Amino acid sequence: MCGAPKQGGALAGIDLTTQTVIQGSVWHDGAPVAGAYVRLLDSSDEFTAEVVTSPEGEFRFFAAPGEWKLRSLAPVGRAERVLSAEVGLNETTLAIA
Amino acid sequence: MSRSDVLVSAEWAQEHLGDAGLVFVEVDEDTSAYDKGHLEGAVKLDWKTDLQDPLRRDFVDKEQFEALLSAKGISNDDTVVLYGGNNNWFAAYAYWYFKLYGHDAVKLVDGGRKKWELDSRPLSDAEVTRPATQYTAQEPDTSIRAFRDEVVAAIDTKNLVDVRSPDEFAGKLVAPAHLPQEGAQRPGHIPSAVNVPWSKAANEDGTFKSDEELAALYADAGFDGSKETIAYCRIGERSSHTWFVLKELLGHENVKNYDGSWTEYGSLVGVPIAKGA
Secondary structure (H helix, E strand, C coil), X not given: CCCCCCCCCCCCCCCCCCCEEEEXXXXXXXXXXXXXXXXXXXXXXXXXXXXXXXXXXXXXXXECCEEEEEEEEECXXXXXXXXXXXXXXXXXXXXXX | CCHHXXXXXXXXXXXHCCCCCEEEEEEECCCXXXXXXXXXXXXXXXXXXXXXXXCCCCECCHHHHHHXXXXXXXXXXXXXXXXXXXXXXXXXXXXXXXXXXXXXXXXXXXXXXXXXHHCCXXXXXXXXXXXXXXXXXXCCCHHHECCHHHHHHCCCCCEEXXXXXXXXXXXXXXXXXXXXXXXXXXXXXXXXXEECCXXXXXXXXXXXXXXXXXXXXXXXXXXXXXXXEEEECCCCCHHHHHHHHXXXXXXXXXEEEEXXXXXXXXXXXXXXXXXXX
């Protein structure tokens, strides 16, 4: 299926020895931002995937090892972060100024 | 066919909610978004449970489609205005699907749910019921749907447009990156396909780029407007988005969507596969 599974929640059932998981949450004004659109861009800045954050502001991607960029869009503003992911769990936070 | 015949703005949609003869329909894979809030008066379609046969991998048949639309209160005379999440992927899929069954008066809300939410436009959680109708569908129009044999025959002959992300095209990923990496048996792409990710046709807020930008995008990628075209992705919903761009916005004739897409092609025995960018 191409629709995003429910964001956030346990990592049960995800094989972290093979999957490269990039996950985290979006924050603004000291609170998580629910319903923000978070997109994953590859090293050439090309769109790879997009999810909507959970009520707790969480997002999760299944990527591959390498350089990635995360960008969030929400009515309150946008945020961006570059990260280098490896096989396993890669956690980060996007803060909207 | 031009942009104004097939696409409406969020602003237009908001002004026309509740108009007689218009039915707003939200299409998603995960309908929990609709349940939390939807355009006022809009009915929902579930991409999976409403539009896919529960047993075989295929569409619902003509009779099932008629029963579905009748139950949703959509009549043959209604103009159906579609929108949804995932940058309108599933709404574009439904658009193509409605066309396949002969419903001509269909439009998309530009930007779908995302643009609507980013604009902070109102959503309603009120339950929507419409009186049932007696909907009559046409026989499926297979001039817009491609099957595997003609896809294999199209290698080096027709335009094959792979609309997945560059990493999926190259064979580094076998599924979009918001999903666990599983799906087809083999990664890669159909030989001679050009890679024009669906996302290049959309702005960040989910709206479609201008006709001029779109024409330049496909010309630059080596798309030959004189040839027939087949678009594909992984399961056929992102390629519906590109089918919409090529057929409905840019007016190309003979554009088909291959809904079997990579989950079928990448699991076929014996067909050629290419890897790398």
